[in-house]
Amino acid sequence: ETGVTQSPTHLIKTRGQQVTLRCSSQSGHNTVSWYQQALGQGPQFIFQYYREEENGRGNFPPRFSGLQFPNYSSELNVNALELDDSALYLCASSSNGPYEQYFGPGTRLTVT
Amino acid sequence: QKEVEQDPGPLSVPEGAIVSLNCTYSNSAFQYFMWYRQYSRKGPELLMYTYSSGNKEDGRFTAQVDKSSKYISLFIRDSQPSDSATYLCAMKDTNAGKSTFGDGTTLTVKP
Numbered sequence: 559e560t561g562v563t564q565s566p567t568h569l570i571k572t573r574g575q576q577v578t579l580r581c582s583s584q585s586g587h588n589t590v591s592w593y594q595q596a597l598g599q600g601p602q603f604i605f606q607y608y609r610e611e612e613n614g615r616g617n618f619p620p621r622f623s624g625l626q627f628p629n630y631s632s633e634l635n636v637n638a639l640e641l642d643d644s645a646l647y648l649c650a651s652s653s654n655g656p657y658e659q660y661f662g663p664g665t666r667l668t669v670t
Numbered sequence: 671q672k673e674v675e676q677d678p679g680p681l682s683v684p685e686g687a688i689v690s691l692n693c694t695y696s697n698s699a700f701q702y703f704m705w706y707r708q709y710s711r712k713g714p715e716l717l718m719y720t721y722s723s724g725n726k727e728d729g730r731f732t733a734q735v736d737k738s739s740k741y742i743s744l745f746i747r748d749s750q751p752s753d754s755a756t757y758l759c760a761m762k763d764t765n766a767g768k769s770t771f772g773d774g775t776t777l778t779v780k781p
Contacts, residue, residue: 562713591768600676600758600771601714614767648713657704659769661713 562651562662570668571639579634579665581649589613590632591659592624593648601648607632636667644669673697676759676772685781689746693759693772696740700761703735704769705744708756717757718744749779 563582571577583590589608593601603616607626621637630651636643646664676693683689691705701722706714718733720726720742726733732745742761746753756776760769 593771598773600674600760600773601769603768603770606768616768650713657702657716657719659716661706661715663711663713666711 562649562660564647564649564662564665566665567663568666568668570670573639573641573669575639575669576635576637577639577667579636579647579649579667581632581634581651581662583630583632583649583651584660587651587653587660588630589652590626590630591650591652592632592634593650594618594643595646595648595664597645604634639669641669643667671696672773673770674759674761674772677775678773679775680778681775682778682780683749685749685751685779687749687779689749689753689777689779691744691746691757691759691775691777693742694740695742695761695770697761697763697770698737698740699763700770701737702762703733703742704760704762705731705733706758706760706771708758708774710755714758746777749777751779751781754778 591606592604595601605615610626626632648664649662650659652659705718707717708714723737730747734743756774758774759772
C-alpha cells in the first residue's frame with residue numbers, strides 16, 4: 559500500500575505566474591483535501607474533492623482551483639500568484655470516517 | 671479571533687518529563703478532535719483522535735477533551751528526544767469535510 563505522494567517537492571515561481579501541484583492519493587481513498595500551511599501556522603483548508611466533485615471550500619479566492627481524476631489523484635492550480643501564496647501545500651486523502659486523513663509530504667512553493 | 675487557539679510554545683523539556691499540550695476552541699459544533707505530529711519538512715501525521723468529551727490513552731500519549739470548557743489536551747509521558755516535533759490540534763464538526771487546525775506547538779525534548 560503506497561502512501562500519499564505529492565509533486566514537485568519544491569517550486570519557485572514569480573508573482574503573476576500560474577502553478578499546478580499534483581497529488582496521488584492513498585490506495586482506496588476517494589476523497590482528497592488540499593491545505594495551505596504558511597510558515598509557523600497550522601494548515602488552512604483550501605477545498606476538498608470527493609469522487610471528482612468539489613465537496614467543500616475554505617476561505618480562498620477563485621484563483622485557487624482544483625481537479626480530481628477518475629483514479630482519485632488530484633491537482634491544485636493557483637493563478638496570478640501573489641507573494642503571500644508562498645507556503646507548504648499539503649494534500650490529504652481519506653475514505654470513510656472522520657479521522658482517517660493521511661497527509662502527503664507537501665510541496666513547498668516560493669513566490670518571488 | 672481564530673476558531674482554534676493553541677498554546678504557541680515553543681516548549682523545551684528534559685528527557686523523561688511529562689508534557690502537556692493544549693488547545694481551546696470557540697465552535698461548539700466541533701465533535702471530532704485530533705492531534706497530529708509534524709516533523710520538520712514533513713506532512714502532519716495523525717497521532718491521536720477522540721470523539722466528543724472524554725479521555726483516550728495510547729501508550730505514552732493521553733488525549734483529553736472537555737467540551738463544556740471547549741478545551742483539549744495531549745499529554746506525553748516519559749518524553750523522548752524522538753518526540754521533538756511540532757504538535758497540531760485539529761477539529762471537525764462533521765464526519766466529512768474540513769479539519770480546522772491550531773497553529774502548532776513546537777516541542778524539543780533534550781537528552
